[in-house]
Every structure is written in structure tokens, then in C-alpha cells.
Amino acid sequence: MEMDLEKLKKVQIELAKRVELRPFESEVRFVVGLDVSYSRKLNKMVAAAVVLSYPSMRVVEYSWSVRDVEFPYVPTFLSFRELPAIEEAFTKLKHKIDLVLVDGQGIAHPRGLGIAAHFGVEMMVPTIGCAKSHLFGKWTMPTPKRGEWTPIIENGQVIGGVVRTRDNVKPIFVSPGNLIDVENAVKWALKLSIGYRLPEPIRLADKISRRIVNEGI
DNA sequence: GCGACAG
DNA sequence: ATCTTGTCGC
Known part of the structure; x- marks a missing residue:
């Protein structure tokens, strides 16, 4: 298969320069969750894209995309495998989206x-x-209480957070994709986590994409 | 060289 | 991610 990882690394480095970390204070009406099943x-x-209204947290729309798998799973190169599918599903949505969780x-x-982050810079949406x-x-490891979180650090910089979304349940790893900073990313991941380990948008996208696969695509 | 390694 | 049986706990 024709795939030059060194070349793709350069692509990632260039695209990473377009990531903007900044406070996220806009009003949130619609949030979307993106996930892929095989x-x-x-x-x-x-790939499924599920839109939830906020703060009512109701599913108001969802879309999906079925694609052939043409890129292998290689750690740190996941986006080259799944991005085509999640972008297509996202593009089919009719609602004006305020925040995306991937x-x-x-x-x-x-x-x-x-x-x-790859999705965020290409779609230019808070992610x-x-x-x-x-x-x-x-x-x-953060303490076992919901809401607690510890920083993910690299070169003295906080690049994300290990977040406890449920008491005594394994934490999730949250980090900004684009147009949001670490504190707000953690804050929203928690606000959107209701009763389950994963934030509702992602949990539902996982459920829907898996159902479509199991019903014979 | 060895270990780690999203989904 | 998928495959795959039973089992522990609210």
C-alpha cells in the first residue's frame, strides 16, 4: 500500500500550526458527537454524527456515512483512516453546530x-x-470523584486533562481539538457527561454507528 | 535496545 | 476497532 508515514508526519506538523487554543464562551445551542464503527x-x-440540543440534551438530528476502509490503523495516524467518514457524516447535517466532540x-x-484537532482545523469549528x-x-490518576481531573502535560505545557466523568469509573482523556482551550474543553466534556462514562454526543454516535453496522449497513 | 502505542 | 461467554454489581 502506498503510504509514506514520514510524509504524513509533515502534513500533521503543518496542520497543527493552524490549531487555535482560546477561551470558548459562545452560546451553545447544538452539539454534535462523532464516532466510527467497523x-x-x-x-x-x-461514521455517525449525532446532534443534541443544549441544555435539553435531546437528539434533534443524526446522519451517517459508509465508506470502504482504505487506510490501516497505525497509532498516531488515526485521522487518515477515519476522517473521510466523519467529515462526510458531519457535512450532511442541516443544523448550525456550535460545538463538536470527537x-x-x-x-x-x-x-x-x-x-x-485534524477535524477541527479542516472544518474550522470548535472541537x-x-x-x-x-x-x-x-x-x-485523578481522585475517584466525578468532576475531578488532572492535567496531561508535555514540555511543561498542559495539553489536556484526565477527567473523571463518573464516581469510581475509569477517567477519559480530554484535549482541545480547535477553537477552545483546555479548561473549557474539560468543562464541556463534564457538562455533556450525564450518567455515563462518555459524553452523551459521543456515546450516542457510538450506539448509532454500531447499530447501522449490525443491521447490515 | 526497550517500552508505549487513540481506534 | 472487532471477536467472544460468563460473571459481578447496582
Whole structure:
């Protein structure tokens, strides 16, 4: 397969320069969650985009995209595998989106461009990365109480947070994707986490994409 | 050289 | 991510 990782690293480094970390204070009406599920036998993937109203937290719209899997899973290069699908699903939405949550890292990535940051700079929309496990940066375990969080640090800079979204449940790794800073990314990841480990937008996107795969795409 | 390594 | 049985706990 024709894929030059060194070349792609340069692409990531260039795109990372376009990430803007800044306070996020705009009014939030609609939030979207993005996630991808796979059908191993069909070699296809399904990306789902779920729109929730805020603060009512109701599903007001959702869309999806089915694509052939043409890029392998290589740690730190996840966006080249899933971005085509999640961008297509996102583009199909009719609502005007205020904030996006993506399943994966934001800037907490070796070259500062996890899938959430890559998506954020290409779509130019406020984006937060929420990963279920660690990839990059030094961190310590936060206390077991919901709302508690510890910083993910690299070169003396806070690039994200390890966030406890539920009492005594394994924390999630949150980092800015674009147009938001660490504090606001953590704040919103918590506000959108209601009763479950993952924020509602991402949890529902996972459920919907998985259902589409299991119903025969 | 060795360990780590989103989904 | 997917595959895959039972099991612990609210």
C-alpha cells in the first residue's frame, strides 16, 4: 500500500500550526458527537454524527456515512483512516453546530494533531477530543470523584486533562481539538457527561454507528 | 535496545 | 476497532 508515514508526519506538523487554543464562551445551542464503527468482514466503516440540543440534551438530528476502509490503523495516524467518514457524516447535517466532540485525541498527540484537532482545523469549528485511553503526555490518576481531573502535560505545557466523568469509573482523556482551550474543553466534556462514562454526543454516535453496522449497513 | 502505542 | 461467554454489581 502506498503510504509514506514520514510524509504524513509533515502534513500533521503543518496542520497543527493552524490549531487555535482560546477561551470558548459562545452560546451553545447544538452539539454534535462523532464516532466510527467497523464491519470487519465487509471491510467497511460507518461514521455517525449525532446532534443534541443544549441544555435539553435531546437528539434533534443524526446522519451517517459508509465508506470502504482504505487506510490501516497505525497509532498516531488515526485521522487518515477515519476522517473521510466523519467529515462526510458531519457535512450532511442541516443544523448550525456550535460545538463538536470527537472520539479520540485532540492536541494530546505526538505532533499535536489527534483526529479531533485534524477535524477541527479542516472544518474550522470548535472541537473537543475525548479518548477512552491514553496516547501522549504525562499524567496522574485523578481522585475517584466525578468532576475531578488532572492535567496531561508535555514540555511543561498542559495539553489536556484526565477527567473523571463518573464516581469510581475509569477517567477519559480530554484535549482541545480547535477553537477552545483546555479548561473549557474539560468543562464541556463534564457538562455533556450525564450518567455515563462518555459524553452523551459521543456515546450516542457510538450506539448509532454500531447499530447501522449490525443491521447490515 | 526497550517500552508505549487513540481506534 | 472487532471477536467472544460468563460473571459481578447496582
